[in-house]
Amino acid sequence: MAQLLSSPSDLQAARVPRLDKLGIIIAVLVLAAVFFLPFVISRPNRIVAGMALPISGALPALQAIVLYGLIALGSVIGLLRVPSLWRLASSFVVVLSLCLFLGGAANFLTPEGNTVARVSPGAGFWVLVFAFALIAADALVRLRLGPLARIGVLLLVAAAIAAMLWAGVWQNLSILKEYANRGAAFWAEARTHVALAFGSLAVATVIGVPVGILCYRRSSVRAALLPVLNMVQTIPSIALFGLLIAPLAWLAANVPGASAVGISGIGTAPAMIALFAYSLLPIVSNTVIGLDGVDASVKDAARGMGMTDNQVLFGVELPLAFPVILTGIRIVLVQNIGLATIAALIGGGGFGVFVFQGIGQTAMDLVLLGAVPTVALAFVAAVVLDALVELVSPKRVPSA
Amino acid sequence: MTPGAIVRLAILILLLAFLLAPQSFAPVFAPLTRFGAPPIYNQGSLLDITLSHLWITFLATLASTIVAVGLSILVTRPFGKEFLSLSRSLANVGQTFPPVAVLALAVPVLGFGTEPTLIALFLYGLLPIFENALTGLTNVPRDVDEAARGMGMTGWQRLVGVELPLALPVILSGIRVAAVISLATATIGSTVAARTLGEVIIAGLTTSNTAFVLQGGLIVGILAVLLSDALSALERLLARRAGLTRRAEA
Incomplete structure (x- = not known):
């Protein structure tokens, strides 16, 4: 073949x-x-x-x-x-x-x-x-x-x-010796990294898709919200992490119970919030683009069959827009797996811990121990989600 | 002037005022410090650090633009056609690499300092510019291309007179993405001893001085937003000039 x-x-x-x-x-x-x-x-x-x-x-x-x-x-x-x-x-x-x-x-x-x-x-x-x-x-x-x-x-x-x-082929290789010294920490940071990347994605999807639907239906919301999300997206991650520290520290100090539920200036909370903020734009805007792209004649046909607005939305528009929304999710996931590395700088954990520890100790094998799994995770996420997007997309005539 | 432009101008003036006379803003940041810590970054001039940060971003983006546009021209010519689909998918796959990882991996090869940051920013910046330049150069409308051929333009004349001008807004959009990523990654570059605004944020984090974190974060954040806005405005201007908006409306 x-x-x-x-x-x-x-x-x-x-x-x-x-x-x-x-x-x-x-x-x-x-x-x-x-x-x-x-x-x-x-x-x-x-x-x-x-x-x-x-x-x-x-x-x-x-x-x-x-x-x-x-x-x-x-x-x-x-x-x-x-x-x-x-x-x-x-x-x-x-x-x-x-x-x-x-x-x-x-x-x-x-x-x-x-x-x-x-x-x-x-x-x-x-x-x-x-x-x-x-x-x-x-x-x-x-x-x-x-x-x-x-x-x-x-x-x-x-x-x-x-x-x-x-099989232990690489057991004498430096990166695995670094791993051998901190096996437990490696898996703990791996869990944190995955939780940061996927957790922020999940929250952003649950909130972003309804917000996207709202933007699609009301152009005033779209005009007000999308530029703000766009601006958030351009703020460098470490700056956004840093900017969240002050308000969260204030919350922790002044709102009773806030620190008990894990809100504090440094750590996982600002990292999670920042990653969530970065995730919103691709999901909201792809939801809007996906819904906009649904053929008007299809919507008319659905209404002509006597479907209500909500039936059209859930039965016709969202299923047709799904590949585009999934593309937004792909962008967010790959982006967040990379950005979660920075969380280590504000005590948020993740593979970045090894990267920045390694840089600090000029121990490059330790840098690799953090960087290689991050790159592998991002790569796997991209390949799998690209394949999923293609699977759910309507079949097209292959172009040259 | 639109309200948006007035707000941006006001923020730019405020930023310049802060960079030129940071101490006059000390009362604003003082409530954020504890135990009499300095409210304004005191381990170097904020203006110098900001200029160094912008200079690194500019150099890296300029180098990426030259190389990426050059490569995209090569692979869209007849003799480079063989590389077109491979290079397209490489640019796509390469962007799944987190910029921080590129920076971290540059250190073992190049050591500490500004050089690894510059090289990492340059390498990463290639991808979005290359991808957009490919899109721009391969999407020249067929009728325009045929008209140019019919006028007897040579390959070189078509490239310089038709293809590049039409692709320019799309290329610029890639440059904007690269510049914003470079500005952000340069901030992380201070962990490998590049002189950028990240050192203000990290100094604040290591000494629990929220005032440092906030001023570093604000300067970088404002620079990024203003840079992105300015390049978007330029993009729209060029797109109008290239007549692409009219084409889209037709």
Whole structure:
């Protein structure tokens, strides 16, 4: 199937052996990464400067040769105009082996029983992963996978990562040593992070959709409210968190019972309120846009059938506007997962705790422990919700 | 002048007055301090910090604009067509990266200071501008494009004389998004030792001085809103000039 879909360019390639343009860029990147950038950084402890090692210095000779060979093979397949599915499979295998050999390098370089030595991925590793992920992304774009297939690919990648974590492939890698030191804190902050991002989204959806319906029906409300929400959206997160501290501290000090229910100047309360405020605009405005976009003839037909205003709203308008509202929810979720990181600065918890602690201690592995799950969470949320939006959207003729 | 414009002008004047003579506002902030803490930020001139913050935002946004518009032109020409769909989805996926994460990940590579902040802001700013420039350059109405070809314009003439002017309002909208994100992320940049208004807020947080937090937050918030409004106004002006509003109404 895939071969058939990408056939025009492949047929051309069979007659005229031209190289893939993206493949040429990738090959240059790979050469630079292999020869000029360190594969891993090895350090006697977590904060001192480290030693940069290429693949040949980071692995036993035989393993290094195998990895060089796999990288070379992957680059050649990237250069040739072979069917997208082949390119996807080969780049997936190369990324997987890079990950496995990274763990191998950490095991090889860490002396037996030494708990202070740190081996972290170097720039060369990241560039190589990026280069082959780019080939995979290109192949995925060309394959034009449907929403369910994309979620399937995501599950496959997640399963591969989970399996490697479970098997302890990376146990000697610096980021997992940071995790080993604070496993309980990691999951507590993870729960806070998810609660902040999803909790503010849930409240904003429950309030935002009715407000959006009100804006849709009364243009005076729309004209008054949307500019205000738009302005809130432009205020930088840390400034908004900060601006909420003073009024909330005042509330906690002056309203009896306020501090008992968890309202205080710093902590989760201002973070939650700020994230909620940021979430309102995309949800309200997408509700309005979605309802506006419902075909007038459909509404007329529904009224002609004798439906009341509320029946039209719940039976016709909201279902038709749902994909657009869901797009608003996607924007909010991805945005809030990122913004929740900042909550750590005002004592609100979340993965940001590790990011800012790490920056404070110049311990970059700790920064990664906070940043990598945040990025992964945002990425997964985006892929899943994009797929959902596509699933609930009415089928269109695919455009070129 | 509309009431909105008068309010904005008044806020701008108030902001300038505060930056030029912060001490005269001390009585306003004094009730927020405790134990005789200073009501006005005293570890550097607020004006200097604000200018440094704006300068970092400006440099990063300018660099992102040049590179992103250049790249978008490349991938919309015939020889770059192969990269069009990939780069479109990369720009889309890249924006799921939280700006803070980009900043945090720049530190291991570049160390502390203004440079990692600048690079992180530059990298992140590329995405919205690139995405909007692609939209603008690929959505030139077919009849306009055909008319330009019919007049015998070369590819370069069409780009400079037709495609870019028509895409300009959309590109500017991307620049606005990038500039607002840069201004916000630059604030976080003070945690990696960039000289920005974040240091006022963070100094207030670490010493429990709400006055510092409030003045830092107010300056950044007002700057962001004014910047976004000014760029939106410019966008509308350019859109009118490009005749896009009339087209939309027709």
